[in-house]
Amino acid sequence: MSASTALWHRVWDRTTLYLPIILTATLALGTYWLVRNAPKLMEPTVAAAPTHEPDYFMRGFVIKNFLPGGELRSELFGKEGRHYPDTDTIEVDELRLRSISPEGLTTRASANRGLSNGDGSEVQLFGNAVVIREAGAGTGGRAAPRLEFRGEFLHAFLDTERVQSNKPVTLTRGADQFTADAFDYDSVSGIANLQGRVRGVLMPAAPAGAR
Numbered sequence: 001m002s003a004s005t006a007l008w009h010r011v012w013d014r015t016t017l018y019l020p021i022i023l024t025a026t027l028a029l030g031t032y033w034l035v036r037n038a039p040k041l042m043e044p045t046v047a048a049a050p051t052h053e054p055d056y057f058m059r060g061f062v063i064k065n066f067l068p069g070g071e072l073r074s075e076l077f078g079k080e081g082r083h084y085p086d087t088d089t090i091e092v093d094e095l096r097l098r099s100i101s102p103e104g105l106t107t108r109a110s111a112n113r114g115l116s117n118g119d120g121s122e123v124q125l126f127g128n129a130v131v132i133r134e135a136g137a138g139t140g141g142r143a144a145p146r147l148e149f150r151g152e153f154l155h156a157f158l159d160t161e162r163v164q165s166n167k168p169v170t171l172t173r174g175a176d177q178f179t180a181d182a183f184d185y186d187s188v189s190g191i192a193n194l195q196g197r198v199r200g201v202l203m204p205a206a207p208a209g210a211r
Contacts, residue, residue, distance in 0.1 A: 054082035054091075063090075065120045074099035074120050074158055088118040097123060099158045101187070105144060107133045109156055121159045129154040131163050133187065145174035149185070161187035168196075175203040 058081040065073045078092035095114030099107045112127030125131070131154050135146040151169035156162070164184040171178045171185070171192060181196020 052084055052086050055085045056083050057081065058083075063116075063120060072100060076116060076120055076123075078114070090116045090118075092116065095123075095125065097156075101161055103137065105133060105136045105187075107131065107156075107158075109154070111154070121157065123156045123158070125154045125156065127152060131156055144187075144190075146172075147185075148172040163187075177201045 058078070061078055061081055063076040065076075067073050075098045076090075076092070077096040079094035080092070082091045083089070084091065092114040093112075095109070095111050095116075097107075097109040097114070099109075101107070109123065109125060109129075109131045111125035111129040114126065115124040116122070129149075129151055131147075131149040133144070133147040136144055149163055149165075149169055149171055151165050151167050153165050153167040154169070155164050157164075162185065164182075166182045168179065168181050169183050171180070171183065171194070173192075178192075178194060178198065178200040180194035180198045183192060183194045185192040
């Protein structure tokens, strides 16, 4: 056997000895390359928190709410409205509101600007705010005189039939009139809690049988 042939056999023997290691290393490098260059899976995205920016607008609109039985509960009119998704509220310019209580008493409200919750059961009135409950038969069938509230801010709760404010207000009940720095009126109980500097003018009742 020539020297060159013997050298070739030695090289081949050594190569076959290390061949498994070389193949394993090649496969490992190939796998690493594939992992590095494979497209990444989409990571789950976190929904952005709603911001206090309107998501839709309305102009010359009316929103009606109904009782479960289908009876009209309230109507909200506005010149322009903006819905805010973070608070689920509607800001209304030149607001007008009409609501009907379960006893059939009609309440009307108006203001330069209003803020209503999503289902229209709670309305805040700003600027020249007026809430008027017409006279009629109240809880238990007893007579309910006409009520009128006026102020720069009024907060009306239609479901619980309450009106309140932390600002000065004028309350007119029938022919009587009161002013206060703040108040809370509960239509169900018929009680008005007047706070701060309270003043009132009570008109004498008409004599029985007077025409």
